[in-house]
Amino acid sequence: MADKKFTLHWLALQNVRRKPYRNLGLAALVGIFSAILFGGSILNSQLGKGLESLSDRLGADVLIVPYGHEQIAKAALLRGEPGTYYMRKEALSRIREFPGVTAATPQFFLASLSASCCAERVQIIGFDPDSDFLIRPWIQNKITQLRDGEVVAGSKIRAGAGEEIFFFETTYRVAAKMDATGLGLDTSIFMPLSALYALMRDNPDIVRQIDSPEQYISSVAVKIDPALSPRDVGNAVMRAYAIEYNLDLIVAETIVSETARRLHTLSAAVYWIAAGVWALAFLVISLIFSVTVSERKHELSVYRLLGAQRSWLARLLQWEAFFICAGGALAGILAASCVVFPFSALIFTSLKLPYLGVSGLMAAGHALSVLAIAGVSGPLACLNTVWSVTRFDVYNTLREGE
Amino acid sequence: MRNKYISAFLCLGMGILYIAVPHTLLPVCEYAETAMGGHAAIASPMGHSTQSHMACFWTARAELGLGMLIIFGGLLPALSNSIEQRLGITLMFAASSVLGAAIPAVLIGVCPGETMPCRAGTLPALLILSGLFFLFSLLNVLFLNKRRKAGGNG
Structure with missing residues (x-):
């Protein structure tokens, strides 16, 4: 032994x-x-x-945001740092008609206040279900459409599917949860633009400067003709409308690179x-x-x-x-x-x-x-x-x- | 003899860490907010200030008490030559380490948001600290028990 x-x-x-x-x-x-x-x-x-x-989920080729809000928009998108910014909606129809633009969809970014004791601020993103091509592809295998009072929650939002979530003195039902993306989308809540506008109308103190919420959007996500350079088309849009509508440009490729x-x-x-x-x-x-x-x-x-x-x-x-x-x-x-x-x-x-x-x-x-x-x-x-x-x-x- | 001074020194360090982690090293939300120039009062959904505190604030308070107890307890073995007394105090440390982890994880808890400072920083730090303290206590118990059986004074 x-x-x-x-x-x-x-x-x-x-x-x-x-x-x-x-x-x-x-x-x-x-x-x-x-x-x-x-x-x-x-x-x-x-x-x-x-x-x-990031490159899978960005979806859009360029993002058009209000002038001076480029960093806030990037922070909201990449890291979910809540921010509220807006611009007049008129620019949307002009961008849609611009040569080389194949699709354009508006979004509204609204930062919640601390929803209750011990809850962090979240980014609420309003999207247009009719023209959206950013959010829907990632939730369509879970739900077909959002009903009144329903929201989609990012993966890091504590409430699960079917549970209720409370902010701005309104209770919403979480219809679905998005898969983890590693981006700011994980700490965001998504709802149709119409519901977000209704929320802002019911709580005018949220953004005091806005009298009629329907007239405002935060950003326009744009898809460009694959045969053209997104940067060139984006720059052309800026040359045409940047001064008139006070716009700024974010090229998705730049964020990724x-x-x-x-x-x-x-x-x-x-x-x-x-x-x-x-x-x-x-x-x-x-x-x-x-x-x-x-x-x-x-x-x-x-x-x-x-x-x-x-x-x-x-x-x-x-x-x-x-x-x-x-x-x-x-x-x-x-x-x-x-x-x-x-x-x-x-x-x-x-x-x-x-x-x-x-x-x-x-x-x-x-x-x-x-x-x-x-x-x-x-x-x-x-x-x-x-x-x-x-x-x-x-x-x-x-x-x-x- | 050397063991009691090493354990006293380690307990002193652990006790200080239990106090420093939630207050300064990886502070809980309210202390982090205060450190960044904000104020500790919590805003209600419509922005009215209230007097309530987040759960992590009370966790930090409880860890402060636990840290002070560990520092005090750590000094006792250095004053004692009895292996049995030191063994008893070390067993208390093992239980304290479990409490140190249970306070932020179960008993009081921290804020729910995954990216909030208390959940992203303070909670894992306290759990790791408690794990290390438990390991140290366990090894010390085994060492002291061996010495006790051998009839030495450690």
């Missing part, structure tokens, strides 16, 4: 445990590398999925830092192993005298390096998981970027990749030392110090 314990792995583990502080230090270094790589790759994946959702640029910057930073820490860890492991093997020459010579082959000694050292690195990597992945998963909402809200959660399978894939890289790095880092171990002379080593 006792003989059974003396395996190569068991001996390697005992050797690792014999020098706890030194090996904990090495494991901590690998842990830092693993935490950065794993945490960074999870954040990148979440951001990548958010970007994918801006987000993609930030994703690439983040990815590059994460991978460069991880590569730097990996190089440092590799160097330190290599040096420490080289020094400790010199100290352990007597011990290793005794193994040789007891009949151990050189390849066995090489594998022993490599298993030691593997256990240190794998332990460090596991701890690093665990530590990073405690940060990136629970705090992803906080992280991306601070970065002002859209994100979507990753599946457990994808997270496990990232964890295994990091574990594999860290696990292989240890044995690789001590290859030089292992080679020298197979070269020293047992007789002379044991005679040293006599």
Whole structure:
């Protein structure tokens, strides 16, 4: 029974445990590398999925908003930061008739006040069911049409389908919930424009500056002929009507490319830092192993005298390096998981970027990749030392110090 | 002997974190709002100010009390040489860590909105802090129990 314990792995583990502080230090270094790589790759994946959702869900080629409200509109769309802005409706018919415009639909963005104690402000988006091409494609598999007093809720709105929601002293029934998008749509409530106008008429204090709500809209989402450049057509619309109707332009492609640029910057930073820490860890492991093997020459010579082959000694050292690195990597992945998963909402809200959660399978894939890289790095880092171990002379080593 | 000073130091740190997390490090909604220059009073649906507080405000208050208790409790083992007394106090810490997690998760709770500061920041931070404190208490209980059986003074 006792003989059974003396395996190569068991001996390697005992050797690792014999020098706890030194090996904990090495494991901590690998842990830092693993935490950065794993945490960074999870954040990148979440951001990548958010970007994918952004290009899928934007739907429109250009958005026309009131002049000076471009940033507010982007914040509402990307991050769900509630905002209220409006312009006269006359521009809508002129935009619809503009050459190159294939479809145009109005929306009204209204920020709720704190609906009740402990409830956050939400973005209420009124859409025109007749001309809409942004919201309906994502809810038509759930409901065909909204009845009076019904709304569609974003995925992060607490009320579920069939439940009631209360704001501006009016109770609405949630007819359906949208799937998670990672965008501001998740914290928004959607209702037909007619219902939103009725709500504003019943509560004139909501937007005091508006006397007749039906005359106002917040934005016009426009689809452009695929044969034409959205930016060119958008600019042409601006040249024609921007001054007359006080308009501003948001090109969807620009939002996507801006987000993609930030994703690439983040990815590059994460991978460069991880590569730097990996190089440092590799160097330190290599040096420490080289020094400790010199100290352990007597011990290793005794193994040789007891009949151990050189390849066995090489594998022993490599298993030691593997256990240190794998332990460090596991701890690093665990530590990073405690940060990136629970705090992803906080992280991306601070970065002002859209994100979507990753599946457990994808997270496990990232964890295994990091574990594999860290696990292989240890044995690789001590290859030089292992080679020298197979070269020293047992007789002379044991005679040293006599 | 070293163990009691290490545990006292860790308890002091944990107690301070229980107080600092919901108030300054990852503040709950009302403190976050105040820090950003807003005011703590809550607006009613039509904008009238009321005196009510959000649930997360009371969670922060409860964690303040718990944090002070942990700091006080953490000093006791440093003053005692009895393994049994320290074991008892450490078991109390394990129970306190469960309470530290239960206050924001079950007993009082935080605001419902997923992007609100208390739910996005304070809640996960308190749960992780409580998990670490529970782990530390558990390891210390095992260590002290081993010492008690060995008849040492830790």
